[in-house]
Amino acid sequence: MKKILVTGANGQLGSELNVISIKYPQYEWVFADRTKITLDNLELLKLQLNEIKPDIILNGGAYTAVDKAETEKDLAFTINHLSVEVIAKYASENNVKLIHVSTDYVFDGSSSVALNEGAETNPINVYGESKRAGEIACLKENPDAIIIRTSWVYSKFGNNFVKTMQRLMQERDSINVVNDQIGSPTYAADLAQAIVYIVESSNWIPGIYNYSNEGEISWYEFALTIKDFGNYDCKVGGIPSSSYPTPAKRPEFSLLDKKKIKETYNLEVPDYKESLKKMFI
Incomplete structure (x- = not known):
């Protein structure tokens, strides 16, 4: 039986993978929180992986x-860069x-067309x-390896824009x-299903893929x-990002082009409204 290790087990994606894992009993699932997989301690991380x-x-x-x-x-780079390297x-x-x-x-947000996997990267935070x-x-x-870029993730688990x-x-x-940052949300349950679909596929094609809901x-x-x-009986107004300053700048436009993952893995990507409805059921 193959063993699947999921890091970030308590996050939105990890929690959704946990939910669907029961449909795949042919795998031994290991859901690792920060005590089982310590991404900010690289030497310990090596030992944990070997274990x-x-x-x-x-x-x-x-x-x-x-x-x-x-x-x-330093902490952000240790977890998001150096632990990934390990x-x-x-x-x-x-x-x-x-x-x-x-x-x-x-991405820096300067594009005006959906960004494909080959688009130039230039992070602004x-x-x-x-x-x-x-x-x-x-x-x-x-x-x-396969890398999946995603955006605006939300779920019934954890903290996110929808729940806020x-x-x-x-x-x-x-x-x-804010009304001047453009992209598309991702329902973490959809992303989890897409990831398991790739794992289940006999077609392992390495590289970078984009995944978010349509819209x-x-x-x-x-x-x-x-x-x-x-x-909800609440008035919602639109404001420019300049009226809501944050320590980190956000890309103004970061819509992801999903053509590659749809064609390579024959994946159907739901519209964002279709997926959002599931948060209200």
């Missing part, structure tokens, strides 16, 4: 506090299949820089949401859809 001895690694563990990363650069090297040396999850924040460094290290140490909006729309009469929207439009689905 677990996985056949497949789904690396969803990451430092994701985008604003905090601006002042915790995992990729281990996978390469032990013939382990590796799927590593990355982000749309590797520390989080994006650390994740891009992780991608480079991953493919350098292990050219057989649901809460605020019930607590307040009105809220403002080109702003955070403001996303909030309006959440309001509609929840029937």
Whole structure:
């Protein structure tokens, strides 16, 4: 029986993988939180990997506090870059299949068309820089790895934009949401299913892939859809990013082109509204 190691077990993606793992009893699933897989302690990480001895690694563990990363650069780079290097090297040396999850924040937001996997990267914040460094290290140490870039992840688990909006729309009469950052949300359950689909496929094609739900929207439009689905009586206004300053800059446009993953793995990618509805069931 092949053993699948999932890092970041308590995160949104890890939690969704846990939910669907029961449909795949042919694998031994190891869901590792930060005590089982210590991404900020590289020597311990090497020992832990050797102890677990996985056949497949789904690396969803990451430092994701985008604003905090601006002042915790070393920690962000240790987790998002150096630990990925260790995992990729281990996978390469032990013939382990590796799927590593990355982000749309590797882009600077200057594009006006959906970004494909070959688009030039130029991160504009520390989080994006650390994740891009992780991608480079991953493919350098292990050219057989698969990297999946995703964006605007939400789920019934953990903290995310959808759950924040649901809460605020019930607590307040009105809220403002930025309307000049464009992309597409990703329901973590869809991403989890896509990852397992690749694992199950006999067609292992290394390299970078993009995955998010279909749709080109702003955070403001996303909030309006959440309001509609929840029937919330809250006024939602659109504001420019300049009116909502944050320590880390965000890309203005980071819509991902999903053509490669759809064609390579014959994947159907749901529309964002279709997936968002599942948060309200």
